[in-house]
Amino acid sequence: MKAMKIVFICTGNTCRSPMAEVIFKHLIQKNHLQDISCTSAGISAKSGQKASRNAIKVCKEWDLDLTKHTAKNIFDIQIEDYDRFVAMNETHLEILKTLGVPGDKICVLGNSIADPFGENLDAYRKCRNEITDSLKKLILDIKNGS
Numbered sequence: 001m002k003a004m005k006i007v008f009i010c011t012g013n014t015c016r017s018p019m020a021e022v023i024f025k026h027l028i029q030k031n032h033l034q035d036i037s038c039t040s041a042g043i044s045a046k047s048g049q050k051a052s053r054n055a056i057k058v059c060k061e062w063d064l065d066l067t068k069h070t071a072k073n074i075f076d077i078q079i080e081d082y083d084r085f086v087a088m089n090e091t092h093l094e095i096l097k098t099l100g101v102p103g104d105k106i107c108v109l110g111n112s113i114a115d116p117f118g119e120n121l122d123a124y125r126k127c128r129n130e131i132t133d134s135l136k137k138l139i140l141d142i143k144n145g146s
Helices: 018-031 052-058 090-098 121-144
Strands: 004-010 036-042 084-089 105-106
Touching: 004 018, 004 090, 018 052, 018 121, 052 121, 084 090, 084 121, 090 105
Parallel strands: 004 036, 004 084, 084 105
Antiparallel strands: none
């Protein structure tokens, strides 16, 4: 398998995409997939913001550390450097297309991941679990070459 660079995309890069990034890094390590790297960014992120408190808490429950995360805006990354863009919903997918990302490089994670921003810990846990289940499917797709 050739090296692959993935970027997870949400709105503010403080909840969903950072959780997806840290969980995916754990899963690629667990699955011994060496040629995959990932990061995350937000469509309207304020660069430098920390991950949301509840995202940090629910990741810590699984020994995953989001405390060092700082938000990146989609304009902070070089779009051409990435092989796959994993959006959290259809709106993000459509915005990525308007920014010139080829449609065949974009997919939506699962059946769309609802934004837990401002919600309680249970909403963040539900989000984390949905992201994890969807990322396990993504890993299988990558292993199967799709």
